[in-house]
Amino acid sequence: MKHLKKINALLACVLFAVSAYAETVMISVETDNVSMVMGTDKSGELLFYHFGGRIADVSAFKGFRSYRRSDYGTDPMAYPAAGGRYFNEPALAVEYADGYGNTELKYVSHKVVRIDGNVARTEIVLEDRLTSLKVVLVYTSYSREDVITCHTEILNGGKKPVTLKSYYSSSLPVKADKYFLTHFYGAWAREMQVDQEMLTHGIKTIESKKGVRTTHTENPSFMLSLNADGFDENYGEVIAGALAWSGNFRISFQMDETDELNVLAGINPYASEYRLERGKAMVTPDMIYTYSFAGAGQATRNLHDWARRYGCYDSSVMCPALLNSWEGAYFDFNTKTLTDMIDDVKDMGLEMFVLDDGWFGNRYPRNDAKSGLGDWETNVSKLPEGIDYLVRYAHDRGVKFGIWIEPEMVNPKSELAARHPDWVVKSAGREIPQIRSQWLLDLSNPEVQDFVFGVFDRTMQMAPGIDYIKWDANRHVESFGSEHIDRQSHFFVEYVQGFYEVLRRIREKYPEVIVQACASGGGRVEYGALKYFNEVWTSDNTEALSRVFIQYGTNMIYPACVTGSHVSAVPNHQTANVTPLKFRFDVASAGRLGMELQPKDMTAEEREFARKAIASYKEYRDLVFYGDLYRIHSPYGKGDHYALMYVSKDKRRAVVFAYCLRYQGRALVPQFRLYGLDPDMRYSLKELNVDKSRFWGAGKVFDGTYLINQGINPQLMKVYDSAVYYLEAE
Numbered sequence: 001m002k003h004l005k006k007i008n009a010l011l012a013c014v015l016f017a018v019s020a021y022a023e024t025v026m027i028s029v030e031t032d033n034v035s036m037v038m039g040t041d042k043s044g045e046l047l048f049y050h051f052g053g054r055i056a057d058v059s060a061f062k063g064f065r066s067y068r069r070s071d072y073g074t075d076p077m078a079y080p081a082a083g084g085r086y087f088n089e090p091a092l093a094v095e096y097a098d099g100y101g102n103t104e105l106k107y108v109s110h111k112v113v114r115i116d117g118n119v120a121r122t123e124i125v126l127e128d129r130l131t132s133l134k135v136v137l138v139y140t141s142y143s144r145e146d147v148i149t150c151h152t153e154i155l156n157g158g159k160k161p162v163t164l165k166s167y168y169s170s171s172l173p174v175k176a177d178k179y180f181l182t183h184f185y186g187a188w189a190r191e192m193q194v195d196q197e198m199l200t201h202g203i204k205t206i207e208s209k210k211g212v213r214t215t216h217t218e219n220p221s222f223m224l225s226l227n228a229d230g231f232d233e234n235y236g237e238v239i240a241g242a243l244a245w246s247g248n249f250r251i252s253f254q255m256d257e258t259d260e261l262n263v264l265a266g267i268n269p270y271a272s273e274y275r276l277e278r279g280k281a282m283v284t285p286d287m288i289y290t291y292s293f294a295g296a297g298q299a300t301r302n303l304h305d306w307a308r309r310y311g312c313y314d315s316s317v318m319c320p321a322l323l324n325s326w327e328g329a330y331f332d333f334n335t336k337t338l339t340d341m342i343d344d345v346k347d348m349g350l351e352m353f354v355l356d357d358g359w360f361g362n363r364y365p366r367n368d369a370k371s372g373l374g375d376w377e378t379n380v381s382k383l384p385e386g387i388d389y390l391v392r393y394a395h396d397r398g399v400k401f402g403i404w405i406e407p408e409m410v411n412p413k414s415e416l417a418a419r420h421p422d423w424v425v426k427s428a429g430r431e432i433p434q435i436r437s438q439w440l441l442d443l444s445n446p447e448v449q450d451f452v453f454g455v456f457d458r459t460m461q462m463a464p465g466i467d468y469i470k471w472d473a474n475r476h477v478e479s480f481g482s483e484h485i486d487r488q489s490h491f492f493v494e495y496v497q498g499f500y501e502v503l504r505r506i507r508e509k510y511p512e513v514i515v516q517a518c519a520s521g522g523g524r525v526e527y528g529a530l531k532y533f534n535e536v537w538t539s540d541n542t543e544a545l546s547r548v549f550i551q552y553g554t555n556m557i558y559p560a561c562v563t564g565s566h567v568s569a570v571p572n573h574q575t576a577n578v579t580p581l582k583f584r585f586d587v588a589s590a591g592r593l594g595m596e597l598q599p600k601d602m603t604a605e606e607r608e609f610a611r612k613a614i615a616s617y618k619e620y621r622d623l624v625f626y627g628d629l630y631r632i633h634s635p636y637g638k639g640d641h642y643a644l645m646y647v648s649k650d651k652r653r654a655v656v657f658a659y660c661l662r663y664q665g666r667a668l669v670p671q672f673r674l675y676g677l678d679p680d681m682r683y684s685l686k687e688l689n690v691d692k693s694r695f696w697g698a699g700k701v702f703d704g705t706y707l708i709n710q711g712i713n714p715q716l717m718k719v720y721d722s723a724v725y726y727l728e729a730e
């Protein structure tokens with residue numbers, strides 16, 4: 001971030017600024033292949049003309065007429081406010097001190113700031129002349145990635161306070177014949193299931209009101225296929241969007257009487273009216289958009305490229321392959337259990353050991369989920385030698401060490417709860433509901449922010465060189481409220497702002513430690529958290545068949561380098577399903593690989609297989625982390641197979657994962673066309689982790705055109721058959 005600011009200061013070059021709208025002003029936000037075009041009308045309103053393929057000369061829009069009735073509503077506006085003649089869902093709704101709710105934003109000026117060769121920021125100032133409320137629309141364009149992010153800065157320039165009733169980050173008008181929406185729904189342990197529908201007139205909304213841990217049910221992201229009746233990986237125009245916010249969100253799609261669609265995205269207005277004092281500003285979170293002309297696959301690749309470069313915390317660090325203690329030991333361990341696990345890490349070729357829940361609390365020992373949260377001292381009866389002993393034990397063996405914390409939470413049965421009942425999120429006079437026997441600490445309170453920062457800080461100080469922190473959060477907000485703030489409707493927003501402030505301080509002091517956002521699995525899978533966290537715990541469901549669907553959905557928006565993915569024991573602890581070890585490895589290796597079981601329970605053959613699979617993963621994992629993802633066959637598709645591949649940027653190397661999810665009979669043999677390869681290259685193809693290959697062509701060299709146009713037909717016929725192929729250009 002600092003680095004960016006510096007470049008900004010050095011390179012900032014204001015290209016132009018205009019401050020009158022007597023003449024039409026055209027504004028184009030551009031990437032290599034995409035233009036977003038806005039312009040003023042005669043009254044000074046900022047209209048939104050275009051988001052799509054690049055338009056070289058936007059002056060062509062001067063004099064543009066939509067031929068709609070001009071005395072009835074308006075043409076699409078760049079940031080529609082409630083009032084005036086606008087009758088759709090507004091991006092901004094303000095109540096002024098006199099009780100009126102009309103806002104009419106008019107163009108004042110704009111400027112373009114070039115950050116570097118790839119990034120430019122366009123700031124457009126709008127104002128309501130009667131009330132002096134200003135809105136700055138901030139668009140940041142990332143040329144190579146074809147990504148444009150948008151947020152707003154709303155400033156009360158009037159003399160009296162105003163109340164913001166809704167304050168979305170962006171409003172995006174889209175014009176097509178048809179709109180096919182793909183979004184992600186689910187629940188704990190079943191996150192990111194794909195939900196698809198054709199949009200019709202009216203409003204479709206995806207949202208969360210859970211306050212914290214907001215992404216189990218809906219994810220603040222989507223894909224919109226234009227002029228299409230369905231979803232296509234490789235063809236057609238697709239807009240993908242994702243909101244960078246860790247609190248309540250709302251994304252709505254309104255198709256109106258003109259058959260245009262307006263997409264509003266931002267903080268959920270639910271219970272969040274925000275009072276802006278005179279001279280104060282509200283900065284909304286970034287909404288990230290990309291536009292693809294080559295189907296959903298390209299939209300994904302654009303987002304992944306952007307995320308790895310700009311959206312996620314230091315994606316250049318490859319999170320090590322790890323063993324996590326949770327499903328192997330739960331709360332039941334002592335020093336010997338853990339040092340044995342560290343030895344097993346070393347033996348199997350893994351690189352890091354992560355000590356999960358259960359290591360702390362003395363007066364109220366953390367021997368189950370009912371006590372101890374908040375009391376972050378090492379439990380001396382379980383671990384008398386201390387954490388520093390374990391860290392040294394690991395480091396002496398060349399194994400990295402990570403540890404679990406859940407710093408925003410407190411068990412009622414803890415010393416912290418007795419000391420600080422005032423720190424708990426609650427609605428005065430009402431019962432404080434528990435989830436998993438715990439309460440939530442109120443991060444809108446700076447004292448709590450200091451405490452939470454301190455938990456992280458002291459954990460890091462327990463031993464030199466802790467390499468990884470797993471930050472958990474196992475409940476959401478219920479009966480919301482804060483003893484600290486005056487305006488309860490500020491709570492949801494100020495909680496998230498407090499969370500970010502703590503993370504900012506942590507990153508200032510600990511820029512290098514790898515931090516995972518775990519929130520009962522996939523509760524914090526969004527780009528707001530990923531600005532500070534290196535990765536997410538994709539789901540508490542470690543069962544490989546479930547993971548196929550969870551990872552398919554998650555990786556549509558978020559790159560594989562951030563999705564932790566573990567091999568666990570069978571019968572699986574969540575679903576009781578039994579899958580072969582190879583299938584479990586082949587699914588987990590398509591993300592950031594880890595294991596989460598008691599290695600002592602593995603047979604000698606299983607261990608041997610694990611060693612091989614981990615060694616081969618290390619050979620190709622740079623492709624999984626940094627390659628281009630091509631989804632070859634959807635797990636929701638016909639044939640009950642799933643296949644995907646990652647291709648290096650120079651197209652010289654690729655890894656293909658293929659799975660059979662249900663019994664096929666002997667008739668349905670899959671044919672996987674390996675899009676993403678170079679037709680002009682020749683590739684050697686080998687199958688990994690098997691003695692006998694499932695594909696007749698393993699070991700041969702193929703022409704790129706064959707692999708792209710004919711593809712491979714591995715024998716994956718029985719349920720949970722799976723294969724991994726590695727391709728390298730000659």
Ligand code: DGJ
Pocket residue numbers: 326356357404472474518519520521537539540
């Ligand atoms: C929920 C997490 O998602 C699990 O991985 C584990 O860390 C437990 N919490 C520990 O309580």
